[in-house]
Amino acid sequence: MACFPGPLVIVGSGLAAYALAREFRKLDTEQPVVLICADNGCQYSKPLLSTAIAQQKNADDLATASAADMADRLGLIIRNNTRVDAIDAEAHRLIIGNERFPYGKLVLAVGAEAVPLKLDGNAAAQAMTVNSLADYRQLRGHLEQVEAERPAIVIAGGGLVGCELASDFVSGDYDIDLVCSGEQLLDGLVPAEIATVLRQRLENAGVACHLSRRVESLHQHPQGLLAGLDNRQHLPAHALISAIGLRPATALARSAGLTLGQRGIAVDRYLQTSDPDIYALGDCAEVDGVSLLYVKPLMACARALAATLATTPVRVAYGPMPVTIKTPVMPLLVAAPSRLQPGSWSVDQNHDGFRAEFRHGDGHLLGYALTDKRITEQSELNPQLPEFF
Ligand SMILES: Cc1cc2nc3c(=O)[nH]c(=O)nc-3n(C[C@H](O)[C@H](O)[C@H](O)COP(=O)(O)OP(=O)(O)OC[C@H]3O[C@@H](n4cnc5c(N)ncnc54)[C@H](O)[C@@H]3O)c2cc1C
Incomplete structure (x- = not known):
């Protein structure tokens, strides 16, 4: 009590x-x-x-x-x-x-x-986020008003939330442009080899990926909106979702x-x-x-x-906490290494998927990324991970 x-x-x-x-x-x-x-x-x-x-x-x-x-x-x-x-x-x-x-x-x-997306243009205030049930309700309500057969959505941000949203919307009847400021998707979470295959699979599913690009403006357009990129390309859209970070x-x-x-x-x-x-x-x-x-x-x-x-004071302690990234085109489990810890990725690929290990110079495992059927290999890797604290 x-x-x-x-x-x-x-x-x-x-x-x-x-x-x-x-x-x-x-x-x-x-x-x-x-x-x-x-x-x-x-x-x-x-x-x-x-x-x-x-x-x-x-x-x-x-x-x-x-x-x-x-x-x-x-x-x-x-x-x-x-x-x-x-x-x-x-x-x-x-x-x-x-x-x-x-x-x-x-x-x-x-x-x-949500980290605000800085935009120019007369529709800048119409950028949306998906960080709460109210946000999702607003987005669904907006898309229900769109008359196009396949509404077009531009997603800014190629991290966990951006990739998951792209994967989710493309499986509905939506045209998706995924704009990522980094050179790869899921930067900091997975090595480039895995990010490249994820991008290919998203593209095969219908997502147009724009790497090393930023959305800079949002303008009204007779058919909806126009999202302007930093290379002067303009993407027609019915909605712009910002997923650039929290x-x-x-x-x-x-x-x-x-x-x-x-x-x-x-x-x-x-x-x-x-x-x-x-x-x-x-x-x-x-x-x-x-x-x-x-x-x-x-x-x-x-x-x-x-x-x-x-009752009595209890200190919190974390064990390894890998995160499932919900991209059905590439089942993915990630124990992300801390950005502060130095180390390097080694990547093994076979017909069952990828196994990537992030290790310190002294050989200690600091993180991993597993895809497809190789997700089961987590039971071997989790005991080797350091405690968070
Ligand atoms: C799209 C998406 C997918 C995700 N997928 C995963 C996943 O697969 N796995 C995973 O582990 N994590 C995932 N996450 C992260 C995970 O959902 C969050 O870590 C978690 O939901 C955070 O919960 P919270 O209660 O801390 O914050 P929130 O759910 O953001 O709750 C904050 C609450 O505070 C209230 N509030 C804020 N300010 C005030 C105020 N001044 N006065 C009164 N009330 C206030 C808000 O109204 C809200 O009720 C995902 C996140 C997103 C956005």
């Missing part, structure tokens, strides 16, 4: 917020828990946003429970459609417009924001004067910020210097933080 005065207040309703609420309720059914979120508070799985077109799912299909259902199930008070403007840490109050909302302990689970949301932490890390809100392995009554987890948090914008780490954090808040 928790023993602190005042409610536990969680800001956010994404996977991190609901995972924490669920884990906390397993240990403590009494402590008042208030969840405050800027969106409508529906429970959904964000990774499904990049496979929803192929599965013909609209936004309502992806929402697995309403805020009211979640409040009932977990014994929460949920204030949805409520944006927290700032935190008065000294007074233990959230600032919501003119209201001052008290907390005993506060958890920030405010996620990550960055942890730190505005609330800044307002409270909390310490920030290189990328996110700095927390220790107890998920505690520089204020002893404020914690953070999920995409917004940088845990002991490590910022990982994936589901498995946030689940580990939710379990540890629930125990810390409800």
Whole structure:
């Protein structure tokens, strides 16, 4: 049982917020828990946003429970459609417009924001993102208005989300241009050999890939939009999706004067910020210097933080956490090496796919990428990976 005065207040309703609420309720059914979120508070799985077109799912299909259902199930008070403007840490109050909302302990689970795509042109404001259920609803609504038989979509960004969206949309009835500023897709995640084959398979499926190119402008056009690239090429489009990256949301932490890390809100392995009554987890948090914008780490954090808040302090520890990249044209499992660790790739290809290993000069395995049938080889490689911490 928790023993602190005042409610536990969680800001956010994404996977991190609901995972924490669920884990906390397993240990403590009494402590008042208030969840405050800027969106409508529906429970959904964000990774499904990049496979929803192929599965013909609209936004309502992806929402697995309403805020009211979640409040009932977990014994929460949920204030949805409520944006927290700032935190008065000294007074233990959230600032919501003119209201001052008290907390005993506060958890920030405010996620990550899309890096803005800088665009010129009279339609620049029409660029879209796919970083929330609301974004997906808006995109689907927009595409439903398009009269073309095969709507054209330009996707800016050749990382995990850009490649997954290209793969998903091309399997629907869409023409896709994938524009990637790097020399290869999935830069930093896989070696060039794998990226080249992924590109070929996406192109065979109908995706036009533009490497070493940037989208610089978006203009109105009689048939829709025109996306201008940095080589003066213009791509007709009915939608431009920006997937150039995400960055942890730190505005609330800044307002409270909390310490920030290189990328996110700095927390220790107890998920505690520089204020002893404020914690953070999920995409917004940088845990002991490590910022990982994936589901498995946030689940580990939710379990540890629930125990810390409800019973006894538990340090979070991560094991190897490979990520499945959802590109059905090339099944891909990646344990990405840290960009800070020096090493090099060695790549083996056979008729079952690729096995690429990223090793330090001393021979230690630091990361890997496996494709197609060779994904099963993860059981051999995972035990060799270093612990994250
Ligand atoms: C398209 C896509 C595909 C992905 N696929 C995978 C995958 O296959 N595997 C994987 O491991 N990871 C994947 N990820 C990453 C994964 O989905 C995220 O790591 C995870 O969902 C983050 O959850 P979160 O709760 O931290 O943040 P979010 O889900 O972003 O939640 C943030 C919450 O904070 C609220 N909020 C923010 N600011 C305020 C405020 N000021 N006041 C009130 N509320 C506020 C928002 O309304 C929202 O409810 C994918 C991400 C995307 C975008």
